[in-house]
Amino acid sequence: MxxxxxxxxxxxxxxxxxxxASPSEQYSYVWLRDCVYMSMPFLNKPGDVYEKAYHRMLDLFREYEWKLDILCRHKPTWEWEYIHARYRADDVTEIHDQTWGHVQHDMIGAVLFGIGSGLQAGRPMLRDEKDKEIVQKLVQYLQNVQYWCDPDNGMWEERREVHASSVGACVAGLKAVESIVDVPDHLVKAGLRTLFGLFPRESSDRSVDLAQLSLIYPYRLFTGLLGEMIAARVERELxxxxxxxxxxxxxxxxxxxxxxxxxxxxxxxxxxxxxxxxxxxxxxxxxxxxxxxxxxxxxxxxxxxxxxxxxxxxxxxxxxxxxxxxxxxxxxxxxxxxxxxxxxxxxxxxxx
Structure with a gap:
């Protein structure tokens, strides 16, 4: 198996x-979040499968660096202005003929977390100074959109709320790259305040959500009794x-x-x-x-x-x-x- x-x-x-995500007609696209999770089994395996996925993601951000630069200067107004979460499979370009909930802060946090995890495992995640510059801009992007209080579409790409799973992904991602780029201390603290303010809920409207398991694995933000409480609530209700x-x-x-x-x-x-x-x-x-x-x-x-x-x-x-x-x-x-x-x-x- x-x-x-x-x-x-x-x-x-x-x-x-x-x-x-899947060979089905509905899912034959590239979702960055899915790519993060699908690359995880290769983190400690021989070969370059793990870093190749992230090098292509970094190339994507290079190709849309003009957009990233704009978003680092002002907070976006419309959903399509945010960094997109889903792309065409062949050339990894934005899809403009379909509406989509692209405000997905957890996706950016997940990418940063994956880059940091690769570096910790000794993998060649950053090819040059430009890659490092892109990572710094992703940090600035999260700061500018105020990820800790900006309602996003979340892991399930639905109605915008402040989601604990999204805030947690950003906290974990920021902490994962703080050894290679500048991550202001207040940026992590702001996320932690929101995270513990929501605990044990996923959002103000949702008491428990499968996405909260990410706060235990892979992000390891809730351990011990806090983690036990999240897992038990998911088991009991979902x-x-x-x-x-x-x-x-x-x-x-x-x-x-x-x-x-x-x-x-x-x-x-x-x-x-x-x-x-x-x-x-x-x-x-x-x-x-x-x-x-x-x-x-x-x-x-x-x-x-x-x-x-x-x-x-x-x-x-x-x-x-x-x-x-x-x-x-x-x-x-x-x-x-x-x-x-x-x-x-x-x-x-x-x-x-």
């Missing part, structure tokens, strides 16, 4: 080093038979969405939310972070049980059914399975 999961990622990797729902009342691929359409109050969809497959390995990784190896192993087994065939995980299953949606295989889910499986194996080998 592990080998097949790697082969799925290989099939989704494009020649320039980034990934499409865990389902074939995955984890993103939040209560989620209408995306809800069993009622096609019949009634979206736009209804969240309570309208409760009990019909789609079950996301990467929720199981994500909970496994969080369990390991919190010291619960047996629970982590159980979640890895549950992940393997919902594979359509070895290594192939759909994005989600329709609520309470064994029916997957068309976004199959879903690279983000495959990457999370690899990370969880290898982490559990490593813990087991160390114990022996």
């Amino acid at each position: 592990l080998l097949e999961s790697y082969q799925v990622l290989e099939r989704l990797r494009l020649p320039h080093g980034l990934y499409i 865990l389902r038979k074939r995955g984890v729902i993103r939040y209560r009342g989620d209408s995306y691929y809800s069993t009622l969405e096609q019949e009634h359409g979206r736009g209804h109050p969240p309570a309208f969809y409760e009990g019909t939310e789609a079950e996301w497959t990467f929720g199981f390995p994500w909970l496994a990784l969080c369990a390991l972070e919190l010291g619960h190896r047996d629970k982590a192993e159980a979640y890895v087994r549950r992940t393997e049980d919902i594979m359509l065939k070895p290594g192939v995980l759909p994005e989600l299953y329709y609520s309470g059914t064994p029916v997957p949606n068309p976004n199959t295989p879903f690279g983000w889910s495959g990457a999370m399975y690899i990370l969880a499986k290898e982490a559990v194996q490593s813990k087991y080998e160390k114990k022996i």
Whole structure:
């Protein structure tokens, strides 16, 4: 299953080093956030797969440096003015014929975190001074948009709110690069104030959200009792038979969405939310972070049980059914399975 999961990622990797989210028509684009997660299994592997993904992201920011320079001078007004989160697969250019919620601060935080993680692992993440300059401008961009209080579309690319998962990603990303560029101390402190002010909620309107698991893994901002509280709330309220729902009342691929359409109050969809497959390995990784190896192993087994065939995980299953949606295989889910499986194996080998 592990080998097949790697082969799925290989099939989704494009020649320039980034990934499409899925071969489905709906998802055959490059999302920077997905690329961050899909590159994680290669952080400590031989070869240049990990840094190649980030070099292409840095090239993207170089190509749009003119835009980055503008955004470093004034806060954007419209969503399309922000750094885009999704791009065409072939040439990694902005998509202007579709509206999209591009205000996704967690995406920028994730990229910075990935760069910092690579540097810490001894990988050649920065090719020259220009790459370093781009990283500095991304820090300035987060400062200028006031990521700690600017409502964003968040990990799920939906209605704008101040999301704990987005603020946390930015805090982790800023801390990851503070050894190579200038990160003002107040910039991190502002994010931490917001993060702890929201705790244990995801936002003012949302009590618990699958995205909050990122604050435990990979960002490791909430550990110990705080991490336990976040994980327990997700398990108690969002865990389902074939995955984890993103939040209560989620209408995306809800069993009622096609019949009634979206736009209804969240309570309208409760009990019909789609079950996301990467929720199981994500909970496994969080369990390991919190010291619960047996629970982590159980979640890895549950992940393997919902594979359509070895290594192939759909994005989600329709609520309470064994029916997957068309976004199959879903690279983000495959990457999370690899990370969880290898982490559990490593813990087991160390114990022996």
